[in-house]
Amino acid sequence: MKGSTRIIIALAASAALAQSGWLLADSPQTVDLTQWKVPDPSTLPRDAHGRLVRLGRQMIAETYKFIGPEVADKSMRYAGTNMSCQSCHLGAGTAPYAAPLTGASAGYPTFMPRFNATYSIEDRVNACMTRSMAGKALPVDSKPMKAMVAYIDFLSEGIPKGAKRIGEKTKYLQEPQRPVDLAHGEQVYKDKCTACHQSDGHGKRRGKAGDAKGYDFPPQWGADSSSEGASMFRLLTVMEFVYHNMPLGTTWDKPQLSVDEAYDVAAFIVSHPHQPRSGPQVNDFPNPLDKPVDFAFSPYADGFSEIQHKYGPYAPIRAEVAQLKEKAKAAAK
Numbered sequence: 001m002k003g004s005t006r007i008i009i010a011l012a013a014s015a016a017l018a019q020s021g022w023l024l025a026d027s028p029q030t031v032d033l034t035q036w037k038v039p040d041p042s043t044l045p046r047d048a049h050g051r052l053v054r055l056g057r058q059m060i061a062e063t064y065k066f067i068g069p070e071v072a073d074k075s076m077r078y079a080g081t082n083m084s085c086q087s088c089h090l091g092a093g094t095a096p097y098a099a100p101l102t103g104a105s106a107g108y109p110t111f112m113p114r115f116n117a118t119y120s121i122e123d124r125v126n127a128c129m130t131r132s133m134a135g136k137a138l139p140v141d142s143k144p145m146k147a148m149v150a151y152i153d154f155l156s157e158g159i160p161k162g163a164k165r166i167g168e169k170t171k172y173l174q175e176p177q178r179p180v181d182l183a184h185g186e187q188v189y190k191d192k193c194t195a196c197h198q199s200d201g202h203g204k205r206r207g208k209a210g211d212a213k214g215y216d217f218p219p220q221w222g223a224d225s226s227s228e229g230a231s232m233f234r235l236l237t238v239m240e241f242v243y244h245n246m247p248l249g250t251t252w253d254k255p256q257l258s259v260d261e262a263y264d265v266a267a268f269i270v271s272h273p274h275q276p277r278s279g280p281q282v283n284d285f286p287n288p289l290d291k292p293v294d295f296a297f298s299p300y301a302d303g304f305s306e307i308q309h310k311y312g313p314y315a316p317i318r319a320e321v322a323q324l325k326e327k328a329k330a331a332a333k
């Protein structure tokens with residue numbers, strides 16, 4: 001066996017342990033991103049590294065200018081939407097519980113059940129390129145990839161490999177135990193979201209279509225939105241993100257919506273078509289038991305419909321998935 005193969009297998013095994021919670025228990029360190037002092041790239045020297053990190057920050061904040069679908073150089077049109085990474089990774093990836101990029105480099109390489117493969121930070125960026133950004137993967141050695149990763153690495157300085165990050169991803173929120181109410185969701189959207197995201201849900205462009213200037217307020221659905229394969233098309237992710245971050249200016253510790261409002265408005269958003277599910281679907285959750293319960297596309301290990309996976313209620317699905325996992329574990333012994 002080649003050395004590199006052995007390393008990958010060892011990584012996969014330790015990631016599987018981490019998944020089952022073992023490594024977390026004696027994890028080397030916990031870093032609290034809600035208290036973390038985010039480093040400022042403008043303090044870096046004016047050398048090649050400093051310039052690359054600052055470029056990376058700008059690419060995360062203004063992605064549409066560099067690799068969007070309207071940039072003049074057609075060979076650079078990697079993203080399939082004029083949104084930016086920052087549309088979701090708020091504050092150029094520095095806001096806790098808005099899928100922060102702070103410390104992200106410390107989490108890779110890691111085993112990703114969705115792809116049944118060990119993932120580098122570049123692979124993870126490309127997972128957002130092909131799904132969230134409805135586009136194409138960036139070559140690993142391209143300037144945009146190098147710049148964005150240099151910035152993410154910079155945001156990760158001082159955070160040990162494998163550290164548990166309080167404030168990562170979106171903050172867990174228990175959803176209401178009832179079917180979603182789309183009419184209520186529409187009302188919440190009208191009252192609290194249209195001022196920015198517009199009543200047609202297509203967002204508000206900064207300039208005109210074709211000028212690669214992106215959005216003041218990003219689309220919630222439609223021809224220039226994220227794709228249906230992205231996390232932002234999963235009801236529970238949208239609910240958690242919106243509850244802790246929207247309307248704009250909301251922070252995770254001072255939510256402005258009720259849980260019921262966040263649940264129903266999230267359902268209203270995912271009830272509208274987004275860009276088609278994009279990215280290589282081969283190997284997308286090869287073990288359906290790894291699929292998040294709110295993933296809207298079959299096949300599933302359980303017997304519930306796509307509609308119930310998309311909109312809940314989730315408690316019965318979770319119960320059955322837990323049972324199936326127990327069975328699979330017993331069978332593997």
Ligand code: HEC
Nearest residue numbers: 084085087088099104107124125128132133169226231232
């Ligand atoms: C439509 C929303 C959206 C957009 C746009 C988006 N992302 Fe993401 N991204 C997410 C979400 C949500 C997660 C966290 C998913 C999870 O719960 O694991 C994530 C996770 C990540 C991670 C892993 C973070 C970690 O802590 O492990 C990286 C790296 C990343 N995105 C990079 C990017 C880059 C670079 C871009 C732009 C090229 C981008 N994303 C655009 C929604 C988005």
Ligand code: HEC
Nearest residue numbers: 086087088192193196216217218219220242246247248265
């Ligand atoms: C004051 C303006 C404003 C209001 C009101 C507002 N948002 Fe946003 N929202 C934004 C901006 C701006 C971003 C992107 C952040 C950036 O680009 O820096 C965003 C991002 C988002 C995103 C992630 C990106 C995407 O488009 O998928 C979602 C989801 C979202 N908002 C949902 C909502 C919902 C639901 C409401 C109503 C409850 C709401 N927002 C109210 C300004 C607003």
